[in-house]
Amino acid sequence: MSRDRPTASAWFHRRGELARDGWESVVDPTSTGLAHTGLRIAELNPGDALTLSVEGEERLVVPLAGSFTVKHAENGISTTTELAGRASVFAGRTDALYLSCAAEAVITGSGRVAVASSPTTEVHPSHHLAAADVPVELRGGGPASREVHDLCTPAVLAAARMIVCEVVTPSGNWSSYPPHKHDSHRPGAESRLEEIYYFEAAPVGGAERVAGTAAFGSFATYASDERDIAIAELVRSGDIALVPYGYHGPAAAAPGYDLYYLNVMAGPDPERRWLIADDPAHEWVRRTWPSAGFDPRLPFTSLEKEQR
Template identity: 25%
Template sequence: MHIPPFDNHNKAIVDVDDTHVPLTYFNIVKLKVGERFDYRLAGYETCVVPATGTVTVEVAEQVFADIGTRGADVWDGDPEGVYVPTNASARITARTDTEVFIAGAQFAETLTPFAARSGDIDLVQYGSDDTKTHRKIKHILGTDHHDRVGRLLVSELFTVGAGGWSGFPSHKHDTDRLPDETRHDECYNFRFKPDYGSGLQMVQRVDNEPGDAYHIINGSTVLIDNGYHPCCALPGYEMYYFTILGGLSQRSLKQYFQPTHAAQLHTIPGIMDMVETFK
């Protein structure tokens, strides 16, 4: 499902118990310096990630100051975030004008809040210019935080250079059938550089049968409930997408690669190392 960009007035774009991706939650909050935003989600753990600007996050009587170092856009430095446990009240205070992503996943237990600073980010780069798959992943809640988070995975994905494919070879994660696959609902928010760039999100429900395609632009949100789902940026444009994964039975993601294209796993440098980082 494609949700075109719109002014959400700081209300959830993907709310709790969403029809398509009930395991995830997504909100974009825009604040001027000094403004505050309060929230509390029952049944969902969340992560507060400034796309731009700097915030202070107060949660469970703890204060996490000066979260976020980016200025102009999401390419302007590494991300930072604050983990907000299920059922915990959180207050976001803008230290500068800011745009904040709130990513969430369904989880019943209440854990302990913490900050993920830029130095804590797991960085993975794989693919190649020759295969048109060169990209970089910055895991905000990655493998290093596995024991501190319930079901939520949060990362930022960048194409390296202009144009190219991401999420290929095509994979899916819509059915719990370990050890081959896990069910993880997924939500993306896209940005392009320059911001008038665009791309394409494919969703192929069944191997070797026609699927759907969405024209994605700066600010597009895409919900992945089932099917194989590669995406691409037009030549000449850089693409970024904020990625939220919520697992049904476990946090670690087990992708099932599309049989038709699985042989290309051996042609793309570093891809199996990338797969191991979604834990």
């Protein structure tokens, strides 16, 4: 299971393959060809600073591990926001900062940070979302149970196009399942959304255990129409999958290892909605979930543990 072999798809990138300008990974139109979504990942040490210039993008700053200070300016007004963050992506919810497309910012701190983005000229106010205000959803059922943190969804944050959430899948479970797509504009039934997956994996126990490079899961995509796409990869911390179209899923956590991914979605449709269409061959699986119930390991992290 070497990480050194070439990737099998232009839509999948190993940790560090998209490094640029002090960032571990940069997903933008110049590096990947995606038109509506972007993502930057960085590891900061004390004294490091990363600049987010005004580029006509709405952005969401998400601490993955550690705490950060974001100094941001808009219309001549400067603000400093402290992001308390968390020990790791397996330690519970995090606070986050939505940055208006008219704001510029500088990030300092220590740890790993993600910046999701989507191009727009539609201005929405910058907003600090507290961890306690991040809704937690349980989705699926049985071995397809997973936990979702809604960071920047239409019901949580006002934004132009961007939709951002986190998914934590317990060891041995599947998520992004059944395989589904959102690549056609069918009002009320399906929306057009590009999607980025950023992965992390860790031995069972999450924040209490050190995540080694051996921890892994798997992820797949395949074509839904004449547009070709195919990913069938083992995924580890820092890897990134790009889904411009096509069916995607499952994202499977290997036994012994928990799996996390950050999803960034946006598209050209006039409404900011996440509407999906399951692969018809597998949509019947959803009907088995009510009787199966949720995995008893979920919620993955209790609110009491988060607040310690």
